[in-house]
Amino acid sequence: MNITDLHKKLYELQDLKYRDMQIKIIPNIDPESVIGVRTPELKTMAKEMLKAGDYMAFLGNLPHKYFEENQLHAFIISGIKDMDVCMEELEKFLPYVDNWATCDQMSPKIFKKHREILLKHVKEWISSGKTYSVRFGVGMLMEHFLDEDYDPKYPEMVAKLRSKEYYVNMMIAWYFATALAKQYESILPFIEGKRLDDWTHNKAIQKCVESSRITEEQKTYLKSLKVRRT
Template identity: 50%
Template sequence: MTKVQKRLFEVADKQYALFQAKLIPNIPQERVIGVRVPVLRKIAREFEKEPECRDFLNTLPHAYYDENMLHSILLSNVKNYEECIAAVEAFLPYVDNWAVCDTLRPKVFGKHKDKLLPRIKDWIASDKTYTCRFGIGMLMMHYLDKDFKPEYLELPQKVDSEEYYVKMMIAWFYATALANQWDATIPYIEEHRLSDWVHKKTIQKACESYRITDEQKAYLKTLR
């Protein structure tokens, strides 16, 4: 057992491991140690200062889900963009569940949006479930506010996937786009430009959002 694994097992919560395993059914239960996210973040803050951290990030794949979660948290805190993007590209092929994928949120990306966009387009076009999901998540996170352009709405629409976790992210993207850019996004719903499943899920998620007005929700319900 590695030093990192020993550290994770020392703070494991068996009941939480059982709970977490149910949320990521595609991961064998024996791969879930059961370390809560706040504890992982605390370990990451301590571990990123240690020389072994770089070795851990360069040693893939990891044996445990919790190691992958720690990896995502560590990469989210890398301050150098070029170093971060290279490490993300190396890690993405090993991301095998939605939780690790959605935990990977590099803060430095927000400072390099011009460089980031071509990478996002490549990720979205990937046939790997969680690489595609990650790309759509990054587009949602960084390009639906002041850096928004209407053509960005076309990128998730072009994704041809029946993978549940890809379709859920697409719906999440358009629900967020409705909250941030209603006028540009509503035609995608009015004209039923999305697949039937994503269309309905987008409306559902938008209607659950506190950022969508009651009037907008009432209108969306007429478009089901």
Template identity: 45%
Template sequence: MNISEIERKLFEMQDVRYRDFSSSLMPDVNKDRVIGVRTPELRLLAKNLARECPDVVLGMSLPEKYFEEDNLRGFVIAELKDYDRVVAELDKFLPFVDNWATCDMLRPKLFRNRRYSERLESDACRWLSDSRPFVCRFGIGMLMTHFLDDGFCESHLHLVGSVDNPHYYVRMMVAWYFATALAKQYAYAIRYIEANKLPVWTHNKSIQKAVESRRVSLEHKAYLRTLRR
């Protein structure tokens, strides 16, 4: 399958009503860039392309024309089996990511393998230090997804808490990270919240998300409410 055939396939999968709905959730994405392909169908196509012709997808020029082409690339990257190739493709692609949806669906399967934990931790910290908002958001997301359980390190709280990027979707990801940390590593995260180290907006948003979470106990939620600023 070549690039023009991939684009034609995407339009064959188009759902106009879904396009209108998904566009409403992504105000930063021009509606003309959205074809309207449902995510499960796009994932299935990506899985087939990753097996048959990954280099065709990964060789498409950046920036890509359509939102679904971005996501298709991300899903193909997620299927790659070589760590160095995954990181190289991410480093090529991430600077062109311009919305939260594409950023948050980037979840390489290889990153679940604990044998790569040390390398992933280093790369995640490199990404979160980037000034480009969605590169930074992706790095925070990797620490949240892969290092709030067995691989948790208290220094990660300070790394994420010290991210100085005013972009809304970065601040939201910082809040999401701390809300998840309050669910998974409460003893450590609560000390950071108690110390008022986060900016007021991020501090309060972290508490809000934690209070809304089913993973945080009622007792902890009650205490968190007293820490609002």
């Protein structure tokens, strides 16, 4: 499918009410770049392109004009079954990721079988200083390394991060809230020791309080650890 035909199809799937909602929840992207195509439609398109095997020209056409093209790109990468190809295309695409939705909805299935390789790249991403590469790296640690592959050195990596970027700090808070739900005893000292910056520390606690995976007793204690900001 050439780019002209792709754009035509995206506009055929346009939902203006959904477009308005997307613009509100992703405020840092250009409203003119949003067509308004629902995620299930984009995922279906990605599956069709993967099945047909005619997606490489599209992946090479960077930067994209529309937000939906970035979403489609993320979903295609998420479905690539060859680890080397997947990682190569991901590394090419990450510098062009400019919003939390594209970043967070990109989750290659093949990573589950290659966590050792993934971890090497995660370390590079979180040390890159690039907002959405850092966010993606922390997100991958949260998704793949909080269960059977958990190691206390991973939250140590995240706790050392310092950023002025809202979307990085929100992911760090999300990481620690999820980590508390899964590895409470191991993660609690990071909160008790106030290892995060004040805003991220409090946001992590807030997310825990809002979570159904944290007990009421734990929530009460965590709330007592909030930093009182003046």
